[in-house]
């Protein structure tokens with residue numbers, strides 16, 4: 001019963017995290033859209049700096065923007081604050097990290113083939129890494145570089161690429177993806193608390209002197225633009241946790257910088273289109289070529305297995321025996337109807353690998369998680385070797401060929 005309670009609890013946290021994240025993203029895009037609409041026509045209300053008209057729901061909305069406190073404003077209690085989705089997204093994000101990645105660090109964060117350390121060290125590295133990256137990110141934006149937007153973008157990109165490579169030397173592929181996804185997610189959601197909230201509080205407290213300076217406004221605009229470059233990548237990386245070919249290839253860390261550029265150029269396309277009506281072509285050329293590079297990088301180091309499998313697919317008997325032995329000795333302790341592994345109470349994701357029929361049934365999934373990527377065994381905790389992976393690959397091809405004959 002306890003198992004069910006635990007499983008449902010982690011599921012509930014994931015659910016809330018996804019919902020809060022979606023709402024946050026909606027507000028984020030909506031605020032940018034309002035600012036864009038305001039740039040199109042001037043404000044008619046006294047003291048206002050912008051005005052936007054929109055039509056949705058069951059009516060026509062008129063939104064007016066002020067940079068100072070207004071006399072006819074309702075009391076602060078009645079002000080609608082858009083901060084709850086940020087708070088809930090960050091809180092549930094950390095909770096998920098703790099419930100999944102830290103409570104089972106050997107499985108999800110670490111990989112004995114990458115670096116051997118006690119779980120508590122991996123957890124400390126993960127937490128300190130995220131907080132340090134956030135501090136460096138803020139420091140970059142407050143340094144003298146802030147005058148030069150291109151320089152800031154380049155420095156950020158180099159830093160994130162280096163960070164991804166650094167983590168790949170300590171964590172599993174999935175751990176590295178999670179670590180980078182959490183870092184980028186925190187960049188965009190914590191920005192409100194670190195930078196915007198103090199400024200808004202000042203604005204409410206000092207009606208006359210509380211306005212941000214024009215330089216500060218420019219800085220806010222730039223940061224909003226850069227956060228907007230990151231949001232698509234954050235969503236991609238969170239979803240990629242369920243996609244072993246992305247996070248557990250040999251060179252998965254190098255996919256992350258490409259994903260960052262793809263997310264940024266797609267946002268740039270839409271920003272330009274919404275602001276000027278111009279449909280740029282180059283962002284799509286960049287996106288397609290980088291997407292092809294991502295596919296190539298995810299396959300690098302693994303494709304040969306499949307090719308050699310074709311050559312030897314003729315005799316299947318020895319493969320079956322040894323492939324089954326490999327699956328029994330490396331996988332079945334978790335993937336059984338009654339798993340033996342401490343902490344695993346049900347076959348993970350319903351994948352049972354006990355009989356030859358089970359194994360054949362899951363052949364193509366086995367190929368994705370244990371041959372074309374090293375997602376399984378998690379953290380290579382049962383010590384599968386590259387030769388065994390290659391042999392599994394040949395066995396999968398032999399079985400796949402047999403299936404095809406049926407049609």
Ligand code: HEC
Nearest residue numbers: 242330331334341348349351365366369370376377378382
């Ligand atoms: C230590 C326990 C453990 C071992 C050993 C293990 N797995 Fe898994 N496996 C898991 C867990 C936990 C998950 C669920 C991962 C998740 O939540 O994303 C999983 C998920 C899977 C999935 C489903 C993937 C998906 O995203 O739907 C497949 C297929 C799989 N494992 C195959 C294997 C194979 C093949 C081996 C052996 C080479 C293996 N596993 C070894 C624990 C294990």
